[in-house]
Amino acid sequence: MEDNHKSALPHDFLNQMESLLGEKGLEDFLKSMRAAPSTVIRHNPYKVCEVPAALPRVPWCEDAVVLEKRPVFTLDPMFHGGAYYVQEASSTFIHHILGSINVSGLFLDLCAAPGGKSTILSSFLGHEGLLVANEVIKNRSQILRENIIKWGLGNTVVSQNDPAQFSALQGAFDLVLVDAPCSGEGMFRKDPLAVSEWSSEHVKLCAGRQSRILEQAASLPRDGGYLIYATCTYNTQENEENIKKLVELFSYQPVKIPINKDWGILEQAIPAHGDTYYSYRFFPHLLEGEGLFVCVLKRNSPMPDAVMKKSHEFKHPFLKRTSRKALEEKKLPDITFPFEPAFYHLDEVHFAINSNWAPMFENIATSLNIKYFGTELGQSVRNQFNPAHAWALSVLSKGGYPTAALDLETALSYLKRETIQPPGCPEGWVLVKYGDLPLGWIKNLGSRSNNYYPKEWRVRMQ
Numbered sequence: 001m002e003d004n005h006k007s008a009l010p011h012d013f014l015n016q017m018e019s020l021l022g023e024k025g026l027e028d029f030l031k032s033m034r035a036a037p038s039t040v041i042r043h044n045p046y047k048v049c050e051v052p053a054a055l056p057r058v059p060w061c062e063d064a065v066v067l068e069k070r071p072v073f074t075l076d077p078m079f080h081g082g083a084y085y086v087q088e089a090s091s092t093f094i095h096h097i098l099g100s101i102n103v104s105g106l107f108l109d110l111c112a113a114p115g116g117k118s119t120i121l122s123s124f125l126g127h128e129g130l131l132v133a134n135e136v137i138k139n140r141s142q143i144l145r146e147n148i149i150k151w152g153l154g155n156t157v158v159s160q161n162d163p164a165q166f167s168a169l170q171g172a173f174d175l176v177l178v179d180a181p182c183s184g185e186g187m188f189r190k191d192p193l194a195v196s197e198w199s200s201e202h203v204k205l206c207a208g209r210q211s212r213i214l215e216q217a218a219s220l221p222r223d224g225g226y227l228i229y230a231t232c233t234y235n236t237q238e239n240e241e242n243i244k245k246l247v248e249l250f251s252y253q254p255v256k257i258p259i260n261k262d263w264g265i266l267e268q269a270i271p272a273h274g275d276t277y278y279s280y281r282f283f284p285h286l287l288e289g290e291g292l293f294v295c296v297l298k299r300n301s302p303m304p305d306a307v308m309k310k311s312h313e314f315k316h317p318f319l320k321r322t323s324r325k326a327l328e329e330k331k332l333p334d335i336t337f338p339f340e341p342a343f344y345h346l347d348e349v350h351f352a353i354n355s356n357w358a359p360m361f362e363n364i365a366t367s368l369n370i371k372y373f374g375t376e377l378g379q380s381v382r383n384q385f386n387p388a389h390a391w392a393l394s395v396l397s398k399g400g401y402p403t404a405a406l407d408l409e410t411a412l413s414y415l416k417r418e419t420i421q422p423p424g425c426p427e428g429w430v431l432v433k434y435g436d437l438p439l440g441w442i443k444n445l446g447s448r449s450n451n452y453y454p455k456e457w458r459v460r461m462q
């Protein structure tokens, strides 16, 4: 059995793993490759998510629990309402890193889709900070946008840009995460495609691409800000070698992350540029999770000049700033914000963001290709306000709209975009919920109701 598995893996990969782990290590690694990967969900600390207390937690992330078996997530309304994110355990280590270095402010997730790590960054920032979640590939930026909307904190700007297009934001960020595209060796157990695509040539190609991304990313944190580099692969070309190149070119200090030795994470020293940097390596035979490499660095280089333009007038081809008063005239309902909001509109579609971040957001919006930001509240149509789906899924209050609690069957019908008619529903806009978790809007017209669940998100599974 073990030999079968061994023969399914590329010969050069096995040699590489043997030089990393030794003969016995490779044997244990191959054994772990035959075991089923665990299923982990990380719940949204800002939403209602009932998780049985008896389930084991991921040791480095108190929000993440290991499920006994993998349910059909597509048929769980809580999944669609953003109550949790399905994420393999090792990746949730970003949560532990953030708690250890304890930095807040403006974060950038440069390679963000589908958004697993962005949702960790967003939860950590809460209502105080701002996250730019960027994904260069258009289709993937749409998935990222959807996951950010479902997470619902309203503290995120989704952009679709190449890393090279961030040059106007050099020195702006308190933290930059580069979770780079890689050869995916750490995902071999979960993703047979990663095995079939693997070759030494592909590793080389990935290492070159990561090095270019890191060179663009390295000047984005402020002096004293952090750069986190992560991959889900094991080879040293894509990992240690890239860190060595980076610290030769840019001034970064090492950061040591406290870990508990029972967790099974390997801390390894990377000697580079006369200093010792640290990597945190995850192997499936040493812990319950997939393969991961992480290195945290602290920028040590005062910026020569202030990079942010201090513009008082926001000039953007489509996006305009507006006031609460102007919005009230457009029938915006009464919303209690956990921060002082700044409002913007794109044609008649209205958005809110924490006003503390408005000047920075305006700089970002003029230099990047923005796909989403803050919370989309709704659209003014002929003296009426049509609430947005994103607002339903957001953690903001819902301005006194009536609600209807759905049972599982009706909630699934709603998510499939079928017509539902909850009993006792008043006429007009109604927020539908599963338990206490908002799922979206319906508009009750009396004789029938319209389902406003987004067409492109609807559940197709029967």
Ligand SMILES: C[S@@+](CC[C@H](N)C(=O)[O-])C[C@H]1O[C@@H](n2cnc3c(N)ncnc32)[C@H](O)[C@@H]1O
Pocket (backbone or CB within 6 Å): 091, 110, 111, 112, 113, 114, 115, 116, 117, 118, 135, 136, 137, 140, 162, 163, 179, 180, 181, 182, 209, 213
């Ligand atoms: C490992 S994935 C990110 C996973 C994500 N951080 C998460 O936790 O859900 C790497 C991402 O980088 C994107 N990518 C591909 N080529 C890139 C490039 N040249 N520059 C920046 N990002 C790139 C991929 O499309 C992919 O979404």
